[in-house]
Amino acid sequence: MEQTIVMSHPEESLEVMGAPRGKVGMWLFLASDAVTFGVLLAAYGAMRLGSSDWPVPSSILNIPLTALNTFILICSSVTMVKALSAIRHGDVKGLRKFILATAAGGATFLGIQAFEWTRLIAHDGLRLRNNLFCATFFSLTGFHGFHVFCGVVYLLVIYFRAGMGDFTAERNMRVEVAGLYWHFVDLVWILVFTFVYLL
Amino acid sequence: MEMEAHVEPNYMKVFWWLLALTLFEVAIIYAHIPRLFLVVALVLTAIIKALLVAINFMHLRFERWTLIAVTILPLLLIVDLLLGILPDIAKIPF
Numbered sequence: 001m002e003q004t005i006v007m008s009h010p011e012e013s014l015e016v017m018g019a020p021r022g023k024v025g026m027w028l029f030l031a032s033d034a035v036t037f038g039v040l041l042a043a044y045g046a047m048r049l050g051s052s053d054w055p056v057p058s059s060i061l062n063i064p065l066t067a068l069n070t071f072i073l074i075c076s077s078v079t080m081v082k083a084l085s086a087i088r089h090g091d092v093k094g095l096r097k098f099i100l101a102t103a104a105g106g107a108t109f110l111g112i113q114a115f116e117w118t119r120l121i122a123h124d125g126l127r128l129r130n131n132l133f134c135a136t137f138f139s140l141t142g143f144h145g146f147h148v149f150c151g152v153v154y155l156l157v158i159y160f161r162a163g164m165g166d167f168t169a170e171r172n173m174r175v176e177v178a179g180l181y182w183h184f185v186d187l188v189w190i191l192v193f194t195f196v197y198l199l
Numbered sequence: 200m201e202m203e204a205h206v207e208p209n210y211m212k213v214f215w216w217l218l219a220l221t222l223f224e225v226a227i228i229y230a231h232i233p234r235l236f237l238v239v240a241l242v243l244t245a246i247i248k249a250l251l252v253a254i255n256f257m258h259l260r261f262e263r264w265t266l267i268a269v270t271i272l273p274l275l276l277i278v279d280l281l282l283g284i285l286p287d288i289a290k291i292p293f
Contacts, residue, residue: 017265027266031273038277046284058228067225071218077256078214085207176258183256187249193221194245198228199238 026177030184033147037188040143041195044136055133057197060124062116069112070193073148076105077186080179087162090169096162099175102182103155106148113145137196144192147185154178208255220248 016024048054057063079101086094117138120126128138158178161167167175224244227237254260259267 017269018263019266024266024269027269031269034270035273035276038273039280042277042280042284045281046287050287063225063228067221070221074214074217074221077252078210081210081256085210180257183252186256187252190248190252191245194224194241198224198241 020173022173022177023180026180030180033184034188037143037191040136040140041191044140044195047132047136051132057199060120060126060133061137061197062119063197065112065116066193066197069109070189072105072109072112073186073189076102076109077183079105080182084172084175084179087167087172087175088169092162092165092167095167095175096159099155099159099162103152103159106152106155106182110145110148110152113141113148117141140192140196144185144188147188151182151185154181208258208260210255213251213255217248217251220244 014021019027079098083095083098083102086092086098126134126137128135155178158175161174224241227240232240253270259270
């Protein structure tokens with residue numbers, strides 16, 4: 001079901017390139033972060049194609065568990081857009097509920113990733129320095145996991161600020177900007193999941 | 200005060216598409232299909248999923264072209280990087 005909403009944003013009166021400053025700032029940050037992830041993925045691709053004995057990821061990594069983690073992150077993206085939609089309709093309670101659900105999704109993702117890493121390190125004996133597969137796997141998933149951790153902290157700040165009445169139907173750009181970061185983290189995971197786990 | 204209006208995407212429809220594509224990806228790695236087809240299918244599916252998130256959840260389709268340009272330019276840098284290392288990769292038979 002599609003519905004028309006009206007966005008009004010007095011706090012976005014200061015604009016750059018025809019868009020609110022905060023949003024442009026976040027897009028610029030995400031653009032630079034995309035290059036960082038792109039470089040990591042390109043290096044991963046180069047090392048993998050250059051290796052004659054690269055292991056089949058599904059023989060080492062737990063694909064069903066990681067697919068569940070992917071599902072959780074996708075769900076958290078949906079709760080994030082629901083949070084933004086709620087505050088744009090003036091529903092602060094809905095905003096807090098959905099932001100908390102999004103942060104909980106991120107925390108669950110990190111918990112499952114910590115479980116996976118623990119099993120790989122303690123049970124299977126994988127270490128960052130073992131080989132190129134281990135080096136790229138831990139670098140990429142670790143770097144992404146750090147982003148998720150920062151995102152959870154970011155969302156909790158939004159949650160508490162919402163409780164202090166900082167956001168209304170007219171003033172919600174910071175929620176949208178937080179959402180941009182969270183969706184970017186989801187988008188990057190979609191690529192990491194495919195290239196590192198499935199291919 | 201500037202006012203903007205746009206149609207909110209159907210987020211649940213996007214969610215179901217993302218879920219279906221993820222299940223498709225997991226299913227085909229266990230299917231016995233030629234490696235080349237598997238790689239092409241997985242890469243295309245990942246690109247479609249990433250675009251679904253960027254266009255709908257990140258509201259890229261409602262943004263001004265300047266912001267879209269900001270997001271596309273770094274992607275061109277990544278393509279440039281890939282083209283730069285391609286000669287090294289291409290030398291290696293696999």
